[in-house]
Amino acid sequence: MATMSVLTLPLPQDALRDPEKWNSDWKSLLCRELAFPSGPYLLFRLKMMEITMSSKGLQGSLARYPDFVNPTCAIQRNITEEALLYFSHADLENRWMDAGADERGKHILDAMAGLCSKARNLNEARSYCPELSLKRLRTDGKIFLDLLKAVMLEDASFIPTKPRFVSHPGWDAWAAEQEKLNDSELKKVSCAEILILRTKLISHVVQFTLRSFVGLPPPEFSVQKEYKSNQKTKSPALPPALAELLGGPEAAKARFKDEKTAMKARHSQRVAHCSYLSCTETEPADGSVKFPRCKTCFEKMQRQVLYCSATCQKADWKLRHKAVCGKSLDFETVSRPVENPATASTADTRIGPPVNGYKRSPALIAQVTALNRNPTFDYILYDANNQPKPIDFGAGQYPQLAFRECRELAMTTGDPSSVAIMAHYLCVLLSTKSCSKDFEDITANMIVAQFAREFCIDDLRQRVLVVQHIQDRDPLHRPPLLINAPPQLWAVLNKDVNLDKVVLSLD
Template sequence: MAQYAQVPFLLPGMHTALQDSVKWNSEWEKLTNQFKHVSPAQFVQSSALQLALESDGMDTSMLQYQGFLGSLVALELALAPDTVRYLSGGLQSKWTEADPAVREKHILIGLSNACSIAKNLHDARIYCGRDFQLSRLRANGEIVLEWLTSLVMPANGRKYSDLLDAPNYIPDPVWDAYAEQQKQSGASDSEKLALGTILVLRSKLIFHVVQYTLKSFMGEDLPTYNVPKFSKKRNPQSTVLQKSDIEAFTKMMLGKSGAKAYAKENKAAWQDRQKDRKEHCTFVGCMKANTGTEKYPRCKKCWENMKREVVYCSTQCQVADWKSNHKQVCGKPLSFDSVSKPKLTHARTPEEMAPIHATEADAPLTVPSTPTTVWRSYI
């Protein structure tokens, strides 16, 4: 536990991933090697402890987890056309026959770009261990291809249509064994949420790495993603720890001068990530970005009862979201079970939006031909 507490202060800076990807990756490999003996149970218990301390009863983290589930499903749906195109177009032989140095170049592009999408994806690399060892990936071209084929050939007898109920996860014997063990142990909601979040972010990060790696290898444009702006209103007291507590802990870990430099660097990086982000409509059939020219009203009951910020661009979207999803959770405390089904988050075209169906389940499920996904659950 004590070793795990050091992790936030040891992580390479997300903002350095694209500035100097070689150095950034080297720092990551050194860190994951240092923590290779930390078990899934230790990671989960440490994360669960932090979740249990949240003063809003994990409300924000649970809603975020549901968003993670939906955005992973949406990512897998969006990647499916490329996957079929690659696998039917001879990508396997091109990739495996490429010089290891060529594979390394594109894998490094994939790693640095995927980890630059959002802070939670970047930090999730700590759970990937040997998955992203560059020497291993460059030497064995089959690894990336196995990750790719898992998109269209799910494990455990799942059908592709099962994505509507739960995403496909990248298998891992150690994490999978721990997940099965947790199912039998009567785990608390904080433990379930901790493990669920780790597994979702791990798979999401790996799929994004595959996406960027192969796009780069095939000479195609790299995708870009819109990340919602963090709202300070959403959860005024997201943790029982006060700012002074965090500052004191940082000084204890890094010393006075180290803590000052750490705070300055992280504040600058956070401000840089936030500058181009916008608020988005909550309804997943819309996800319209607020350009700042209008005010998005929030759900009154959620705000007054739970200090939960749920905003909509229009009454039409609020009504549609109420019928499809929001009614079950409006103004109510959440449990892990209540957020364990994905809320799909792929943005639809204007044609797909009109008309808005009576329920989200009635709406046609289509895969965007271009990456139009808005990831509402990234930070």
């Protein structure tokens, strides 16, 4: 059965020739042979077989594993950035829900077919993605929006070292089971490849669909060129029984010829990338320039590691390459997360990732992303025209330290009390006369509404009033954000501002 499935997978070249048929072939295959719970086991065995049988085998798969992980992380960062714009400026959620099933279906099918036609492994990855059921996605608009939120990062200010895996009960259970086994390197990399390709295809489909829906061209897309060794391998003769299955020897021959042509066409589009993580250089398609390769890796391991320049080679040596150069690879080394140096600069000051399963709203992701990009800002408020107005308390000052501590807790856990204390403080501060003209038209009601939207807290108004009540009862009338300020410090902070005199009113 295993061999049969490989041969009868809908082909990448059919995705563009007849997308509807290609899709329905996939659908019946997924229902018939690749359905849970047996599906993953079959696919896992096929993946292991593919790795063992390929000319580069296990070492080749280990070497290219980071080439799946890093671009997937970058795709997810890009989707997040784009989606935040569409959510806030293009009313994406309502527009998608209002579009009919046919319109949604058209964008999704175009995206899937376009992508799967580009690479064999992306096409095969459809077998790992029960989420990509066209019927379900087109009928219920919410399913696609949920899928989008599932691939969006919680902070788009940097490229993470690990992608967000899309949770699915069947795959989660299977992956957890695999993790418990102390398996061979072959099994580990097969399992990891399936999970990462799954994530990569879903992320790409979401991105291409969104682009198509808002009327933008698809993003630039290039597949890494694979190194071909000069050893020619002759394809083995097809067993007669198998040829029969494909509609007789003539039909089987025609099919293989077609596959070969399609494969050549796909391969001619590939480009070689520079191996340094934060470099985006690719070898010119016309072959005018060939990137030099790491000599040691090539001579000892026949591994192709290309760099656009000596600068990139040097930088990558320190970051990653030193540990693996000319050596036999293992799964632990290739799966170790390495932070992209281009985005690592704010790593120390960055607002942390959410904890305890807290899920940020798109509005909060936008806020976190903007703050992490501009670490001197303490918060970004929006005026009546939706223009950003950054708040900056001044580095290292007491209000900043207290505010940031509260902000960290609110943004990583969603703790409503911290949100209320923070919102209350900004309301009080902006009501004082000494406040800058920039914030003139931002009212306390607007601040509370913004925080309620970002943190999805319906009763934030009541909570802020409770915080005000606590301030009223404090003998020194300190806003609760500054409750730990010693009396002398409080006197200084309050001196020209009179925070203690503010009477907060909310509609």
